[in-house]
Amino acid sequence: MSIFIIDDNIERRAQLELLLGFIDFDIYATGGYSGWQELAQETPPDVVIIGECKDTERVINLIQAVKESCGNTTPVLLLSEMRDKSLLVPELAKIIVNVIEVPIKHRQLVHALHLAQVYRESQVGSGGSAPMLFRSLVGHSRAIVQVRKLIEQVADTDANVLILGDSGTGKEVVARNLHYYSSRRDRPFVPVNCGAIPPDLLESELFGHEKGAFTGAISARQGRFELAEGGTLFLDEIGDMPLPMQVKLLRVLQERIYERVGSNRSLKADVRIVAATHRNLEDEIKEGRFREDLYYRLNVFPIEMPALRERSEDIGLLIKELITRMEHEQRGSVRLTPAAVTALTHYPWPGNVRELSNLMERLIIMFPYGVVDVRDLPEKFRGHVDDADEAYGGEPSGEYSLPMDGDVANAVRLPREGLDLKEHLNQLEFSLIKQALDEADGIVAHAAKRLAMRRTTLVEKMRKFGLTRQEHVSGI
Numbered sequence: 001m002s003i004f005i006i007d008d009n010i011e012r013r014a015q016l017e018l019l020l021g022f023i024d025f026d027i028y029a030t031g032g033y034s035g036w037q038e039l040a041q042e043t044p045p046d047v048v049i050i051g052e053c054k055d056t057e058r059v060i061n062l063i064q065a066v067k068e069s070c071g072n073t074t075p076v077l078l079l080s081e082m083r084d085k086s087l088l089v090p091e092l093a094k095i096i097v098n099v100i101e102v103p104i105k106h107r108q109l110v111h112a113l114h115l116a117q118v119y120r121e122s123q124v125g126s127g128g129s130a131p132m133l134f135r136s137l138v139g140h141s142r143a144i145v146q147v148r149k150l151i152e153q154v155a156d157t158d159a160n161v162l163i164l165g166d167s168g169t170g171k172e173v174v175a176r177n178l179h180y181y182s183s184r185r186d187r188p189f190v191p192v193n194c195g196a197i198p199p200d201l202l203e204s205e206l207f208g209h210e211k212g213a214f215t216g217a218i219s220a221r222q223g224r225f226e227l228a229e230g231g232t233l234f235l236d237e238i239g240d241m242p243l244p245m246q247v248k249l250l251r252v253l254q255e256r257i258y259e260r261v262g263s264n265r266s267l268k269a270d271v272r273i274v275a276a277t278h279r280n281l282e283d284e285i286k287e288g289r290f291r292e293d294l295y296y297r298l299n300v301f302p303i304e305m306p307a308l309r310e311r312s313e314d315i316g317l318l319i320k321e322l323i324t325r326m327e328h329e330q331r332g333s334v335r336l337t338p339a340a341v342t343a344l345t346h347y348p349w350p351g352n353v354r355e356l357s358n359l360m361e362r363l364i365i366m367f368p369y370g371v372v373d374v375r376d377l378p379e380k381f382r383g384h385v386d387d388a389d390e391a392y393g394g395e396p397s398g399e400y401s402l403p404m405d406g407d408v409a410n411a412v413r414l415p416r417e418g419l420d421l422k423e424h425l426n427q428l429e430f431s432l433i434k435q436a437l438d439e440a441d442g443i444v445a446h447a448a449k450r451l452a453m454r455r456t457t458l459v460e461k462m463r464k465f466g467l468t469r470q471e472h473v474s475g476i
Helices: 010-023 036-042 056-070 106-125 142-154 171-180 199-207 243-255 281-286 292-298 308-328 338-345 352-366 379-392 406-411 421-439 444-450 455-464
Strands: 002-006 026-030 047-051 076-080 098-101 161-164 189-193 232-236 257-259 266-268 272-277 301-304
Touching: 002 010, 002 036, 010 026, 010 047, 010 106, 026 455, 036 056, 047 056, 047 106, 056 076, 076 106, 098 106, 142 171, 142 301, 142 308, 161 171, 171 189, 171 232, 171 272, 199 243, 243 257, 243 292, 281 292, 308 338, 308 352, 338 379, 421 444, 421 455, 444 455
Parallel strands: 002 026, 002 047, 047 076, 076 098, 161 272, 161 301, 189 232, 232 272
Antiparallel strands: 257 266
C-alpha cells in the first residue's frame, strides 16, 4: 500500500513516517501543501494522510484537489487533536474517512488505515463485477492447487464426478465450479441433499410424480432430474441414500432413462451427475450400506477436498475472500490484524471452511467496519496466542505480535553483550528475501507473494541489499 503524507508539521510528519515504516508501507511525504501533484502522477496513492492546520478552508481545498487528482475513490485521513470526526466542520467531516488523533497511537493508526482500505475497496468494487466463483477454493496450498487442476481437467466433460471430504470443506463449491466451467453452464444446476429428504419421499423428489400416484399427490410434479435437464444434478451426501433408491439411481446412470412415480412413460435424462459425501464409501460397501456397482458408476473421476487444518497456509486468503463476498452482498465488513490471522491458523477447524465463514459473519456483527485483534476473537480461537503472551509474562503483544514456541523464543533472545539491532534486522531481512527469491526460482512476483509484500517494495529492497536482477533472472 502506498501512502502520501501531506503535512507542514515536520515533527508530526517524522513520527508518522517512523510508525508507518514499521508496518512496511510505501511512504511518500511532502512538507507543504503544494508539490504533491507531481508525485501523485508518478505514484498514485492508495491512502492520503493530511495534517490539520488552523485554516480549515485550506484543508478542505487541499482534500478536494487530492480527490480531483487521484480520484474520488482515494481515502483521505486527517491528523487532528479531535478524535471524533463528528466534531469537525461538517464540510470537512463529509470528505474524510477517519481522524487520526494527535499524538499518534499505533493501534489507532492501524485502525484508521484499515477503515481507509475498506472504503477504497468498497468504492472500487461498487462498479460491480461479481467476485470470482471459486470462493473456498482460493489458496496456494498444494492440496487446493491440485483440486483446481482436477476441476479444470474434468469440468468440460460429461464424466460422473465423486467429491469426497469432511463436512464444511466446500464440496458444493467444487460442484458449482464444475458446472460453471462446463458447456452446460447455461442450463440449470440443481442440488439435492440425499440425507435431508425422508426415504419414502426421495424417489418422488428425484424423479417426480403423477397426480394421484400416492396419498397427497394432488397434482403432477417435476422431479430434480427433469429440473436439471441439460444441466448438472448435484447429489449431496450420496452416502446417506437408502439402498432401494441406490438401485433406481443406478438404472438411470446406466440407461439414461427414468419414470415419474405413478407413470409408465419413460423420460430421457440428459443430466451430468456430480455426487458428494463425507463418508468412506468403501467402508460403507463392506458394511453392506452402499452398492459397489453404484460406487464404481459414480467414482469415474474422484476429487478429494482437503480439510482446512491441512491447508492452514490458505486461511489468510480465505478470510479475505469471505469478507470480500460479504461486502459484495452488503452484509458489512471487518478487518483482522496479522496477530488475529496467525491465531486462526493454529486453530484445528473441525467445522472447516463453513466454521470459518460463520466466524467471519459473527465478527462483522460484533465489530462492524472495525479492526479485530487477537484479543477480540472468541476464546477458543485465541488460546495459542494467549499461551505465548503468558510465556513472556507481560503485556498483550498487540496487532503485529506472533505466537512463538520455545525454540523460536530462545533464538531471538538478546545476547548479554547486546547487539546492533538495525544491523541484525538488516541481515535477517536480507536472508529471508534471498531465500524467498531462491525458492521462487528468481521470479520476483512469486517471491513478493511469499513475503506478503508488493512487488515494487521487493524490488526496492533488492536494490537496497544489492540483489541485482541478473542474480535472479527468471521471471522478473
